[in-house]
Amino acid sequence: MKISREIYQGIAEHSISELPNEACGYIAGKGDTAEKQYRLTNADASCEHFSFIPEEQFATLKDARKHGLALIAVYHSHPSTPARMSDEDIRLANDTEMRYLIYSVKEKSLKCFRIDDNKNVTEEELIILEM
Structure with a gap:
């Protein structure tokens, strides 16, 4: 997956701003480019899991869709654990077309699954694209 430095930083900033809880969101793009x-x-509002508000x-x-994009990734943060798919992340990941991005605040790293x-x-x- 290709992601700009700006979006990478946006995920990191969102993850830090939501501490001690997990941050979450979507990435839209075309093909494999965010x-x-x-x-x-x-x-x-938990440090161990997240769920979206359906209206959001x-x-x-x-x-x-209005911008001609598709939702290509779900992201969330792990405040104090590595950027890896937890058992709960795996259990809840049901869309095989979606990418799952996890940002580890502790390790300051973003991984894609x-x-x-x-x-x-x-x-x-x-x-990471330098734009």
């Missing part, structure tokens, strides 16, 4: 970040509310999800999808129908997780290369 073009827009959407910061959403963690309805759970719908508004995000509508806005992305894909999941298949059998819940096998694969880390995907994240290419």
Whole structure:
């Protein structure tokens, strides 16, 4: 997946601003290239999990489509653990077309994952574009 330095920084800033809770949102783009970040509310207000507010999800999808984009990734942060898919992340990841980005505040790193129908997780290369 290709992501601009600006979006990478936006995810990091959102993750830090939501401490001690997890931050969450969507990335919209075309193909495997990220073009827009959407910061959403963690309805759970938890440091261990997140869930979206359905009205925000719908508004995000509508806005992305209005701009000719598709939702290509879900992102969330891990405040104090590594950027890896937790058991809960794997259980809740049901869209095999979606990428799953996890930002570790502790490690200051962002990683990208894909999941298949059998819940096998694969880390995907994240290419940071300098724009």
